[in-house]
Amino acid sequence: MAEEEKTPAREVITDYAQAHFRYFRTADGTVYAQRNGHPVARPIRSQGTTGSHRQELMVGLFRDGLGVFNGTAMKEALDLIEALALTEEVQPVHIRVAPGFDGATWLDLGRDDGQSVRIHPTGWDVSVPDPQEVCWRRTQLTGELPMPTRDTDGKGIDLLLRLCNFATAETECLAVTWLIGCLGPSVPVPAPFLTGPQGAGKSTAGRMLVRIIEGMSGDLRRAPKDEENLTTTVAAGWITALDNLSHMTPDLSDAMCRIVTGAEDVKRALFTDGDVFRIGYRRPLLLTGIDVGVIRPDLADRLLPLRLERPRVRRTEAELWAEYEEVLPVILGSLLDLTVKVRAADADIPTDLRMADFAHLCAQLDAACGLGALPAYRAGLDDLNDDVIEGDLLAQTVLRHASGIEPGAATRMTSAEWLHALTQLYSGDGDFRPLPKGWPTTGKVLSDRLKRLQPVLAARSVLIDWGRTKASRYIEVTRPPGPPKPEQEAAF
Numbered sequence: 001m002a003e004e005e006k007t008p009a010r011e012v013i014t015d016y017a018q019a020h021f022r023y024f025r026t027a028d029g030t031v032y033a034q035r036n037g038h039p040v041a042r043p044i045r046s047q048g049t050t051g052s053h054r055q056e057l058m059v060g061l062f063r064d065g066l067g068v069f070n071g072t073a074m075k076e077a078l079d080l081i082e083a084l085a086l087t088e089e090v091q092p093v094h095i096r097v098a099p100g101f102d103g104a105t106w107l108d109l110g111r112d113d114g115q116s117v118r119i120h121p122t123g124w125d126v127s128v129p130d131p132q133e134v135c136w137r138r139t140q141l142t143g144e145l146p147m148p149t150r151d152t153d154g155k156g157i158d159l160l161l162r163l164c165n166f167a168t169a170e171t172e173c174l175a176v177t178w179l180i181g182c183l184g185p186s187v188p189v190p191a192p193f194l195t196g197p198q199g200a201g202k203s204t205a206g207r208m209l210v211r212i213i214e215g216m217s218g219d220l221r222r223a224p225k226d227e228e229n230l231t232t233t234v235a236a237g238w239i240t241a242l243d244n245l246s247h248m249t250p251d252l253s254d255a256m257c258r259i260v261t262g263a264e265d266v267k268r269a270l271f272t273d274g275d276v277f278r279i280g281y282r283r284p285l286l287l288t289g290i291d292v293g294v295i296r297p298d299l300a301d302r303l304l305p306l307r308l309e310r311p312r313v314r315r316t317e318a319e320l321w322a323e324y325e326e327v328l329p330v331i332l333g334s335l336l337d338l339t340v341k342v343r344a345a346d347a348d349i350p351t352d353l354r355m356a357d358f359a360h361l362c363a364q365l366d367a368a369c370g371l372g373a374l375p376a377y378r379a380g381l382d383d384l385n386d387d388v389i390e391g392d393l394l395a396q397t398v399l400r401h402a403s404g405i406e407p408g409a410a411t412r413m414t415s416a417e418w419l420h421a422l423t424q425l426y427s428g429d430g431d432f433r434p435l436p437k438g439w440p441t442t443g444k445v446l447s448d449r450l451k452r453l454q455p456v457l458a459a460r461s462v463l464i465d466w467g468r469t470k471a472s473r474y475i476e477v478t479r480p481p482g483p484p485k486p487e488q489e490a491a492f
Contacts, residue, residue, distance in 0.1 A: 006252070006341065007074035016061055016081055021053075023085040026092055031085040034131050039114045041135040043092050044085075045076055054078070088211060093137040097185045100133050108136045109337075110144035110215055116337060117148065119183065121344065122146075124336045139354065141237035143215025150391035156334025159327045160212070163320070164205040167196070167307040170376035175209065175306055177358070177365050177373050180339050182213050182239060182284045187357045188261050189304075196308035203243050205308060207267030208324060210241045210286060212331055222286065224330035227255045234259055234283050245289035253299045259285050260302040264361060294391035297456045301354040302382040304377070315440040342368045353381070354424035354455070385459045393436050394446075396452050397426045402462040408481040412467075412474050422446070447475060 017023075022034045023044070032041040033053040040052045054074060062068055098106045100118060106129055107117040116136070126147065149156070157176060166172045174192075174311045183188035191207070194202040212220040220243035230252070235239045238258065250255075253306050262282030287303075295303070325443055335419040347363035349356055362373035389395045401422060405411055413421065419440055427433045440446035447466070463478040 010076040010080070013057065013061065013068060013069060013073060016064070016066060016079055017057055017077065019058075020060060021382040024091045024135075027090050029086070031082045032093060032137075033081075034135060034137065037128075037131070039116065039129045039131055039134055039136050040138055041138075046081060089211075091132075091135060091218055093135045094185070095137050095139070095142065095236075097183060098134045098136070099185045100129070105185060106134050106185060107213075107386055108138075108142070108146075109147070110142050115147075115323050117338060119343075120341055121340075123340055139236045141214070141218075143217030145215045145332065147215075148336055149329045152330050152334040152337060155329035156327065156339065158336065160208065160331045163208060163324060165204070165311050167306045167309045170372060171306050171308075172377070173302060173365065173371045173373045174362075174376050174380065175265050176335075176338070177199075177362050177377075178284075178304060179209065179212060179335055180342055180365070181358055183335075183339050183362050184361075187361065188282060188355060189262055189284055189358050189361075190302050190355050191256065191287055192304045192306050194286070194288040194306050194308060195213035195290065197310055198290065199310050200308040201311060202290075202308055204320070206241055206243065206288045210222075210239050211324075212328070212335060213239055214282075216325060216328070217472075220286075223252060227251055229260075230255050231281065234285075235281050236336050237276075237283070239284045239286060243285040243288050245287055245481045246291070248295070250296065250300075253296045254336065256285060256287075257298050257302055259283055261290055286344055295384065295387055297388050297452050300388050301381070301455060303384055304358075305383060307381045312398045338369075353378070362365070382459065385456050388453075388456050389460070392453065393426065394422070394440065394449055395456060397422050398450070398453070398457060398464075399460060399462060400458075403477055404475055405477065405479045409477040410476050412476045414472055415475055417449045418475050419443050419446045 017033075020036060022036060023031060024041075025031050025312070033044050033056070034041040035056070043054070044053045046052045057074070057077075058068070093104075094108075096108050100106050100120075104118050104120040107119065109116055109126075114136075115126055115127055116126055117136070118129070119128060157446050161175075162170050164172075164175070166175060178189055178192050181187050194206050196202055206220055207218070210220070214237065218239065218241075220239070220241045221233065222235060223242045223245060229241075294422065330379065340397070342361065342364045345364040345368035347367040350359040350363060353359040359374060359377060362377050363370055365373045389399070401411075404435060420443070423439070425436065426439075427435065440449055450464055457464060461480060464476070465476045467476060468476055
């Protein structure tokens with residue numbers, strides 16, 4: 001064939017790619033490639049170690065006898081493919097868990113053949129999802145799950161709880177509720193905080209919970225040094241588990257709040273002056289540690305305390321994990337069975353709790369199995385509120401001031417007047433007691449602190465509100481009528 005009659009290499013690559021792959025874009029403009037009939041999608045610009053689309057094309061062209069092409073031809077072909085794909089309809093990609101058609105939920109098993117679990121209102125089954133319904137995005141953090149066992153009669157849940165060292169039955173049902181919540185792509189779940197004495201197996205229990213959803217390669221990680229590294233880790237997987245926390249900075253606390261309930265970051269695209277890309281995330285989060293110090297009120301609303309106790313009989317790591325890996329298919333099958341049963345249960349939505357979706361899931365579990373998940377969740381939140389108050393001298397001082405207000409009465413002052421009154425109450429009449437570090441120094445700072453403490457104080461029957469008169473703004477503290485909740489003695 002004459003040189004001028006040869007088809008340009010970029011056209012050969014483009015024709016082959018369009019015949020064997022489906023191309024589409026996500027809402028942020030990233031173009032993905034999906035092999036025909038397979039649910040896993042890869043960004044066409046990825047150079048990732050899990051296998052890039054560029055590598056897929058090179059291998060396919062070589063095996064089909066079309067030759068080996070240089071980098072320039074491949075780049076030109078991918079540039080054209082990307083431009084064409086930007087005119088296609090938008091479709092999301094998902095990691096591990098995804099919504100499907102007709103109210104179904106999909107769980108990616110991480111298998112090469114693409115087989116996944118479809119959880120629907122009448123049961124669950126294993127199949128390869130239609131690429132138009134679900135597109136999976138995989139990273140190095142996407143481990144392979146075993147094929148779940150059918151007809152387990154719930155024994156997998158018992159096997160799991162026997163391997164963990166949860167202190168009470170209430171703690172066990174909360175852990176199971178959290179696992180069910182992790183299978184819901186649109187249900188924000190609080191972050192379990194596994195606590196207990198040294199040697200209680202907190203890290204081991206955390207790994208076991210994570211690996212039910214993430215596979216045996218799932219593991220705990222240390223807290224990243226900054227929020228950017230944390231969000232990068234979160235965006236690459238489904239469950240993020242942080243081990244052995246001993247201190248929680250305000251920035252880390254705020255980042256965890258956003259992870260649990262959802263947020264979006266905007267960053268500058270590499271090698272550009274003005275282009276940006278978006279990272280949206282809402283992921284299940286798990287924490288372990290003996291004590292993290294003072295917990296901020298907004299994070300306390302998003303935590304799920306799970307206490308463990310030291311085991312009476314110790315087992316070797318090899319023996320423990322060998323048994324866990326053997327029973328993992330049964331555990332996963334029982335969890336899927338229970339998820340179907342709980343989702344079908346009818347229960348009222350508790351409207352007084354911040355994480356209302358999770359509270360509703362607790363109520364559904366109680367309705368389906370006769371357990372006490374919702375009362376246990378409420379009790380855990382009350383304990384966290386107590387922890388917040390015990391670690392915040394300003395909250396203790398407000399409660400002390402409110403104890404002198406008659407039920408049904410209110411006290412209204414400006415923020416500066418409140419600062420003076422609370423400072424005097426804390427220091428004493430003689431002003432001899434030094435103020436603690438972090439005590440508000442201005443009325444504005446005091447107002448901001450009270451806004452954070454508002455839900456915690458409301459749980460102790462102390463209501464705080466803000467308003468304005470013609471003359472100035474004010475803060476109002478009210479004790480509603482009726483018997484207040486029991487208070488612990490404030491330590492001064």
